[in-house]
Amino acid sequence: MKPLYLEFLLHWGAVSASETFDYVIAGAGTCGLVLANRLSENPNVRVAVVEVGNDERHNPNVTDITRFTYALSTPLAWQYPSVPQPWAGNKSVVFFGGKAIGGTSTINGMTYIRGDKAEFDAWEALGNEGWNWNSLYPYFKKVERFTHPTAAQVASGASYDAKAHGDSGPLRTGFPFQLINGTLYETIRTSWRNLGLPINPDVNSGDVRGFSVWPQTVDRDAGVRADAARAFLHPVEDRPNLSIIQGAVKKITWSDSVSTCGNSIADGVEYLTTKGETATYGLETKIELPGVGENLQDQPLLSLLYPGKLNASGLTPYATFTNVHDLFGRDSVSIAASTKVSLSQWARTVSDANNGAISPQILERLFAIQHDLIFTRNITIAETLTVASGAQLVSVFWLLLPFSRGSVHIKPSRAIEEPDIDPKFFLIDFDLDLELRTGRLAQQFWDTEPVKALVAPGEPALANNASEAEWAAYIRKTCLST
Template sequence: MNERWHVVKHLTTSSPARTCGLVLANRLSADPKIRVAVIEPGEDVRDNVNVTDPALFTVPFGTSIDWQYSTTPQPAAGNRTIPWHAGKAIGGTSTINGMTYIRGDRAQFDAWEALGNEGWNWESLYPYYKKTEKFTVPSGAQMAAGATYDPEVHGETGHVHTGFPFSFTNSSFHELATNTWAGLGYPLNEDVNAGSVRGFSTWPQTLDRDRNIRFDAARSYYYPVEDRPNLTLIRGTVKRIIWSRSSVAGGIAVAEGVEYVSPDGELVDVTAAEEVILSAGALRSPLILESSGVGNPSLLNSLGIETRVDLPGVGEYLQEQPNTVLVYSSTLNWSGSAPYATFSTAQDMFGDETSSIETSTLAQIPDWAKKVAAASNGAVEAANVEKLFRVQHDLVFRQNATLGETLTTISGGYFVSAMWLLLPFSWGSVHLTSVEAINAPAIDPKYFLVDFDLDVQIGLGRLAQKFWHTKPMGDFVDGSVSPIDGVLPLNATDKQWTSYIGDSLMPNHHPIGTASMMSRELGGVVDPKLRVYGTKNVRVVDSSILPLQFSGHLTATLYAVAERAAELIIEAA
């Protein structure tokens, strides 16, 4: 049974990546003449201590506020299906993520414009980064523990509180880590949010330090304005876009609203007077598009869905970063936490071999592109993938963008490194599996489809291992916990590293690209105004539109993108 709901001007459909959707809801509803509805299946978690307490990160995993996805079997991981977490709550994944606030390298955002997205670059995003942020200057104790910052690059009046947690440890760990990384050629980076992340640094988090509360998207943008009479939050899961009967097959598709599934299983229609805006994230926005007949005709036909808009790029170009962890026991027992990150360039990792590796990998790009295209079952063309790979290759080898991140932290009596390649050439997909299975996507990141990605991941593992065995830090390492001693000796072979990485591989939960902002010819899904090609009034504003990976964590950039998108939408109204 279908019900009808009242007409709204802008319909923002958001789940699970609510970061962008709630920014839009806040900004659009600031005009009392604009009626905005947000559709969200998740619960209100403003009083859920597992969300609000920054120290309880990871506790919500596997609970009712986690979508609890999993990947398809991954050959590079022994054909394991790997759990994938995403927030199912008002605030989406920002309610369960690691709260990291790092933007990325300037050149990586400039590359978006190089793909044909006029006006999308570092300089255009920078004011929005500052607009969103309300930065708390670190205390004297935090400065003593190693917190550094550049006041010029942070905002002071935004909605999103950022700062260093009070649990930031004031021990000798920071000095040891700084000196050890410096000995390995990594200088201290005063502030990773200034447009260059290379080196060793501390980083702020999305939290209110003085209240010790996570500042997720809902706390930042929704709760303060939830009582606006022109803003409505509807509980439900968006299933598909409803098209106007005046839409002509083969012409421009006009959306008149969406159909969603209510908590009690009813199908309900909501009519939008102006636009439908998808902010459902890289894992769900493509599913809504495909359910609506927007995507690869071959796939849609196999699912019994009529094609409204032929856009083979929908769901393709999924770029995710594989994560590997090493754990060591310590001879000391430090308390607190230490959010320290080290970012590596190609020159850092390959040294004197960088030039030869640049040449050899450049020659392999056509083959890499063919692999990705073949894995898409013809949805994307190898020639287009090759063009994108050449842009990314240039970032790595000519513009010195960082391609690896290593997290260095402590937990009680344990030392921990988590590392991931930042700019993978192994691109996968996320697709609908059936008309009814909107909550069960086929997520296939295709980890290590391209061998170079595995080479980088192994290099990062060896770098982390070397760090823990280099003075002065090495003097305090007692033994290996994960993997256990002997599995990865200091002279471990590529084969041993490949085995360990495959056995322990986990997602980094930074998916992008599945509704990419770039030309339709390259396989893009949205234009620089974020409108879906072939539609009159459907936009996508979330991580799925980001065309290339970057060296930050998603949250900071998604807030900036959504703020800019809100202005674009208001200007067009």
């Protein structure tokens, strides 16, 4: 294997030094640190990770389990505004990313939910032989070190299936000690059950539907977030063959020779070391791949707020996952038929909106599999969080599988921290209908006993009898990025 050379660039572009590594990884996020951990297990292999963020292991906005969202307004978070969204009131939404060793795992909501079995099986249906739930399941458990809940946590709603979890992996998961106690859990669980949503004893078993208290990426006994750095880097950071280098990757350099298969060979990486400098990119195309940066899916997030008759203190990781039958009821069959005949038109719409970067034929194939997942395999397609904080009651909800597709690109002559992000929210109007149905269900929840008794008098953002036009306007005006 030919080693890669790292060239250290100062802001004026002069090469000041170079080092040789067998592998160079751009970014110390979750994927980058897992790779670095595994590759550096071989002491004869030199591995470098280039990351612009700092070591934040002692920053309370990272470590404190109760401070989720605090970091979003600090230098810990990249804040990327999208381009204006014409189908969402022409507004821009902000995308957040973690600017730290550990990447976005240092600022996210710590949710640990794998997904529905059928979604992983769809990877194989798309041509990825061997990539399915059964083949990945042992690795899900291998990476995990699950902490069984205490009796007090079980009384607060924590539940699990021991067979679905690993107990010796590097990533600690479990339930935080700060789970809210008292009767709130039972009140919320009963109200969802009264709407036909059962309790799910373990959302990581491959069946996500129902109401649950979800596990999180936390080291419960230490009382801290289990981000990617804590899981995959800190235990091995003393390896002499592993280096973390602060900088922003500028480009990959390419050899003049090609492999025996005719492929290009990378022989180096250039990166910037000067803090605070921005890099503009006049990019030269090496290989024409118009699909790069395309097929972006994002899930528009909405909230409904209500005044409460309580003073809640503690964490409420309460999630309810719903499928198409929960949202559309008896109309599901007719909607399945009407949307199926629309797939071809949707594919053309998305392809045209993205300048033909992905062909309508490819998109239609993707949409057909997605349609089958939703209407035949009954996977969950929407998530609703039920939150109580102080005297505030909140539903936060979003659709999980939008048909709308957007893009993310680096623009020539623009700084690397100014990408063009365009999720194209609600380009396909069925996404808006799904969001609306999910919102109506959340609204119905707060009007269902026994939780209804906790809602104080007041004027909600939307009346229970709000029209579809009023709902659509509210969604377009208030939606955010997940």
